[in-house]
Amino acid sequence: MIYRKLGQSELQVSAITFGAWAIGGFMWGGSDEKDAIQAIQKGFDMGVTTIDTAPIYGMGLSEELVGKAIQGQREKFQIMTKFGIKWQEAGNQQQFSSQKDYEQLMEQIYLSAKKEVIMRECEDSLRRLNTDYIDYYQHHRPAEDAPISEVMEALEKLQDQGKIRAAGVSNYSLEQMTEANRHLQVQANQLPYSMVKRDIENKIIPWVLQNKRSVIAYSPLQRGVLTGKYTPGHQLKEGDHRKSSRFFQTENIRKINAFLAKLEPIATRHQASLAQLVLNWTLHQPGITVVLAGARNPLQVEENARAADIQLSEQEVGTINTHLEKLELDLS
Numbered sequence: 001m002i003y004r005k006l007g008q009s010e011l012q013v014s015a016i017t018f019g020a021w022a023i024g025g026f027m028w029g030g031s032d033e034k035d036a037i038q039a040i041q042k043g044f045d046m047g048v049t050t051i052d053t054a055p056i057y058g059m060g061l062s063e064e065l066v067g068k069a070i071q072g073q074r075e076k077f078q079i080m081t082k083f084g085i086k087w088q089e090a091g092n093q094q095q096f097s098s099q100k101d102y103e104q105l106m107e108q109i110y111l112s113a114k115k116e117v118i119m120r121e122c123e124d125s126l127r128r129l130n131t132d133y134i135d136y137y138q139h140h141r142p143a144e145d146a147p148i149s150e151v152m153e154a155l156e157k158l159q160d161q162g163k164i165r166a167a168g169v170s171n172y173s174l175e176q177m178t179e180a181n182r183h184l185q186v187q188a189n190q191l192p193y194s195m196v197k198r199d200i201e202n203k204i205i206p207w208v209l210q211n212k213r214s215v216i217a218y219s220p221l222q223r224g225v226l227t228g229k230y231t232p233g234h235q236l237k238e239g240d241h242r243k244s245s246r247f248f249q250t251e252n253i254r255k256i257n258a259f260l261a262k263l264e265p266i267a268t269r270h271q272a273s274l275a276q277l278v279l280n281w282t283l284h285q286p287g288i289t290v291v292l293a294g295a296r297n298p299l300q301v302e303e304n305a306r307a308a309d310i311q312l313s314e315q316e317v318g319t320i321n322t323h324l325e326k327l328e329l330d331l332s
Ligand SMILES: NC(=O)c1ccc[n+]([C@@H]2O[C@H](COP(=O)([O-])OP(=O)(O)OC[C@H]3O[C@@H](n4cnc5c(N)ncnc54)[C@H](OP(=O)(O)O)[C@@H]3O)[C@@H](O)[C@H]2O)c1
Pocket: 018, 019, 020, 021, 022, 052, 053, 140, 170, 171, 190, 191, 217, 218, 219, 220, 221, 222, 223, 224, 225, 227, 229, 275, 292, 293, 294, 295, 296, 299, 300, 301, 303, 304
């Protein structure tokens, strides 16, 4: 595993970090508790010491599972969680595997970033995670009910209280990130980034490099489609948000798989899977400090963790980029 410094903080994080969204089940057609806990523990054995979760992932369930998995070893992990996406309290953690529940729960979600809400959310996360500090606390998504200055004030207070070790943001535009940093040193912006989603390279990455901050890349496998395991016509489970994703539409799956097939010789040379090749490429893009690889079970996390060990030559990276330049998806 590779370990990297997050922004200008003192936090060292595993470059492949465990993404704990899918284990929450909500929006992923449900999840399995035993698999989820074993996945986190397997990841740890493989050097994945950092976990990214959020209250909204399974309406508290993901954080609770993370809390169970790290029990007795808290100080060996770096826990990243978030605040700012709320739900009305009727959410039932058991009911994530039907389309109807998914749609009803989606209607209950709202954004809020008022200072008192953030302070309360932090206490709730600490309780669910069964810990007295959070290593890295992130504003999940910009909200309209409070200015960025208020969000940063809350984060500074939590830092002063020792409840969080470092602060960050997610889904912030360049302007919002700049504004946040006028009030508090924000270490990273957590953003969507994968081989097929690279828009942050235009403005955000140059700013991050210049200001010695980090990008935490989310959905690096583009929610699973970049593993090559999905074939046109594949039926996703009820309650799985990927049913409506443009990346999972037949023509795009076909094009992505044709692109991945061209990478097979490189993968074979390194005895690697396509998922590992994709994660490794992502990990070595400028400005990317952490790649958040989501996983549901020990096998997936083991495969993803090993991605950090591959050493691609310049020529191989060049070949991948040449094929990538020719890949045109229909995302309209
Ligand atoms: N800040 C934000 O707004 C935000 C938004 C999205 C995600 N995130 C974070 O980023 C993390 C990762 O993103 P993500 O979960 O959206 O997408 P991802 O990492 O691109 O894909 C994860 C999914 O791909 C499949 N998969 C993973 N490893 C695999 C392997 N080795 N072989 C085969 N299939 C594999 C699994 O689903 P299946 O087995 O069902 O295919 C898994 O749930 C999340 O867990 C979360 O922590 C943050």
